Amino acid sequence: QVQLQESGPGLVKPSETLSLTCTVSGDSITGYYWTWIRQPPGKGLEWIGYIYYGGSTNYNPSLKSRVTMSVDTSKSQFSLRLSSVTAADTAVYYCARRGGHLYFDYWGQGTLVTVSS
Amino acid sequence: QSVLTQPPSVSAAPGQKVTISCSGSSSNIGNNYVSWYQQLPGTAPKLLIYDNDKRPSGIPDRFSGSKSGTSATLGITGLQTGDEADYYCGTWAGSLSAGVFGGGTKLTVL
Numbered sequence: 633q634v635q636l637q638e639s640g641p642g643l644v645k646p647s648e649t650l651s652l653t654c655t656v657s658g659d660s661i662t663g664y665y666w667t668w669i670r671q672p673p674g675k676g677l678e679w680i681g682y683i684y685y686g687g688s689t690n691y692n693p694s695l696k697s698r699v700t701m702s703v704d705t706s707k708s709q710f711s712l713r714l715s716s717v718t719a720a721d722t723a724v725y726y727c728a729r730r731g732g733h734l735y736f737d738y739w740g741q742g743t744l745v746t747v748s749s
Numbered sequence: 750q751s752v753l754t755q756p757p758s759v760s761a762a763p764g765q766k767v768t769i770s771c772s773g774s775s776s777n778i779g780n781n782y783v784s785w786y787q788q789l790p791g792t793a794p795k796l797l798i799y800d801n802d803k804r805p806s807g808i809p810d811r812f813s814g815s816k817s818g819t820s821a822t823l824g825i826t827g828l829q830t831g832d833e834a835d836y837y838c839g840t841w842a843g844s845l846s847a848g849v850f851g852g853g854t855k856l857t858v859l
Contacts (some may be wrong), residue, residue, distance in 0.1 A: 642811055667848075676751060677786075677794065677849030692847045726793055734841045734848050735784035735799035742793050 634658045636727050636740035643746050644721075650723040650745055654727030657708065661685050665730035666703065666710045670723040671742070678723075682730050683710055717747045752777060753838055753851035760857040761828055769823040769854045771838030777849060781841040783821040785814055788835045788853075797836075798823065828858050 654666065668680040673723035681691035683701040691699045695714070703710040714721060724744050728736040754772040760768040771783065786794035796805050796815035801821065813824040821838055838851040848856050 676853045678841070679839075679850065682848075687836040690846070694847070731796075731799060733784075733800055735782070735796060735839070736786070736794070736844060737796045737799070737805060739793040739795070743782035 633666050634729060634738040635736055636729065636739045637725050638725060638743040640743060640745070642744060644717055645717055645749050646718055646747055650712070650717050650721065650725075650747075652712045652725055652727075652745070653709050654711070654740055655706070655707070655709050656729075659696065661703070661708045661710070667728045667730045667736060668701065668712045669726045669728055669736070672720075672723040680712065680714075680725075717735065719747050721745070722747045752842055752845070752849040753840065754837075755838060755851035756855045757852070758855045759855065760859055762859050763828050763830060765828050766824065766826045767828060767856065768825075769838075769856070771823070771851050773819050773821075773840065775819055777819075777840050777842040778816065778821055779819040780843060783814065783816050783838055783840045785812075785821075785823045786837045786839065787832075788837065790834070792814035794837060808811040808859050816853040825856070830858050832856060833858050 635657045637655045641746045644650045662685045667682040683689045698715045700713040724742040726742045727740045731737045737745040785798040788794045801816040802814045811826045835853045842849045
């Protein structure tokens with residue numbers, strides 16, 4: 633059974649950079665696309681982007697200027713960096729595995745990141 | 750405002766059937782596969798349907814998906830109180846070069 637676990641600071645100051653890591657267990661990270669999705673409190677889901685195990689990426693155009701994703705296959709981890717955060721970036725951040733036609737079959741439990749001074 | 754349109758809420762009695770619609774356009778649903786997710790309170794979303802109408806292993810056949818043109822529908826039969834959750838549709842939006850979700854539908858089992 634594939635398991636994903638997000639980790640990172642729960643509180644980030646405005647204008648700083650949000651950094652999260654997702655650790656994959658139960659299956660190889662290779663051969664798949666890995667995704668970040670977020671959900672502001674009380675709101676719906678927003679796709680942030682995905683990274684292939686080989687390193688190629690595809691970001692949501694609305695966030696592209698601030699997003700960087702990376703992957704470390706040796707650690708079975710992939711990461712998200714979101715720069716210049718504001719209160720609007722406060723959300724539960726999920727990592728997930730992307731299936732063939734952009735569906736998400738395995739999800740982490742999510743981690744709440746609050747942007748506040 | 751979400752690219753995909755879902756009703757904010759639906760309700761039905763235990764044992765009954767409910768459908769949840771997801772409306773889009775030719776640049777998203779019309780030319781791409783649709784997936785559906787169930788989000789129980791306080792938990793991560795869970796994949797219910799992928800590729801319009803396929804169920805992952807372990808998802809009961811009470812859940813079904815269909816797509817016609819630029820709309821998709823999730824059906825749930827034999828409603829149980831444990832089905833109370835938020836349901837989201839998702840697909841790829843070629844015009845935006847982005848994955849998109851509906852705004853979510855809250856299911857209440859009366």
